[in-house]
Amino acid sequence: MFGIWKSKAPEVLKYDHWTFEQFECSPNEFYNSIEQELASRKLPGLTIERIEHKEGGILSAKRDYLRIRRERLVFDFCLAPFGTYWFISRRYSLIPFTLELWHVIAVFLLLAGVAGFYILIFGLVLGLSIFGGSILGIALLMRNLVSMGMQDLDAALLQIPVIGVIYESFFRRETYYREDTRNAYVDIVDAIAKAKIDALVQQHGAKLVAYRDETPPSHPTVMALMGGLLKLPR
Numbered sequence: 001m002f003g004i005w006k007s008k009a010p011e012v013l014k015y016d017h018w019t020f021e022q023f024e025c026s027p028n029e030f031y032n033s034i035e036q037e038l039a040s041r042k043l044p045g046l047t048i049e050r051i052e053h054k055e056g057g058i059l060s061a062k063r064d065y066l067r068i069r070r071e072r073l074v075f076d077f078c079l080a081p082f083g084t085y086w087f088i089s090r091r092y093s094l095i096p097f098t099l100e101l102w103h104v105i106a107v108f109l110l111l112a113g114v115a116g117f118y119i120l121i122f123g124l125v126l127g128l129s130i131f132g133g134s135i136l137g138i139a140l141l142m143r144n145l146v147s148m149g150m151q152d153l154d155a156a157l158l159q160i161p162v163i164g165v166i167y168e169s170f171f172r173r174e175t176y177y178r179e180d181t182r183n184a185y186v187d188i189v190d191a192i193a194k195a196k197i198d199a200l201v202q203q204h205g206a207k208l209v210a211y212r213d214e215t216p217p218s219h220p221t222v223m224a225l226m227g228g229l230l231k232l233p234r
Contacts, residue, residue, distance in 0.1 A: 010074050010093030015214040018088045018197065023206030025086070027079040031066040033196050034077065038068065041192075043185065044151035046070050047159075053078075070185045071158055071178075072097065077193065085209065088197060092186070097165050107166055111135070142171035 035048055047069045052062040068075040072095040079088050114134075119127035145154040154172070158164045201208065 010076075010091075010095050012091050012093045012216055014090075014092040015216070016090045017212045017214060019082075019209040019211075020086045020088075020201065020206040021084065021209050023086045023201070023204050024081075025079065025200060025204055027064055030079045030088070030196065030200055031064075031077070033200070034066060034068075034192060037192050037196065038189070041188065043070070043188065045155035046185075047155060051076075068189055069095075069159075070155065071182065073182060073185065075189050075193070086206070090193060092190075097168065100165075103162050103165050106162055139171065142167055143173065 031050070038046065038048060049067050049069075051065050051067050053065055063078060063080055066077040068077075074091075074093045074095060076091040076093065077088070079086065115128065115131045118131045121127065122130055142157070145151070145157075157167045158172075160167075200206075
């Protein structure tokens, strides 16, 4: 409603584009090769999915993209024909977030409703005691998800509208480990993607027509969010 639950579009940090001729390949072959390689690496907190983007307007055809996500860092890959040519595109992006006043109000109203339910069931004193204990337990759990080996739950919470913003703003501590694993994730996906592109080209005997690095100028919002700590794929 009014865009409240709509996910924000990723802000592109880096964009690469390869154009080939004498080449033909199923996009699924390329996407599957990356998916299988990443699955064998068992990277915690990683989600992989196929998404569709329209080529143009509402009635236009759709193209499948491979999306790899960890925390709010996203890689989107596309392999598609263009006339007698083929191209591969790669976008490395950040899904932005902002803490709005309505986020806090929504959570406050939710908690007030839960507290009222506890009071209705258990009475004022016992109900508030159970409610307080529950909130404390949930807060401690959220504060220590990674140290408890719950990286997948940590990743899932980040993707829940409203809850993800509250979790990241108040409970999810920024640590050296998180910074290090973000950089490792970027390096690993970058290396795997380059290796798979090279293997695909050699296997199908493609000829590289052009490579373009269309990385946009550094966005001040992105740099502020990431603190300038993340490396871009080279």
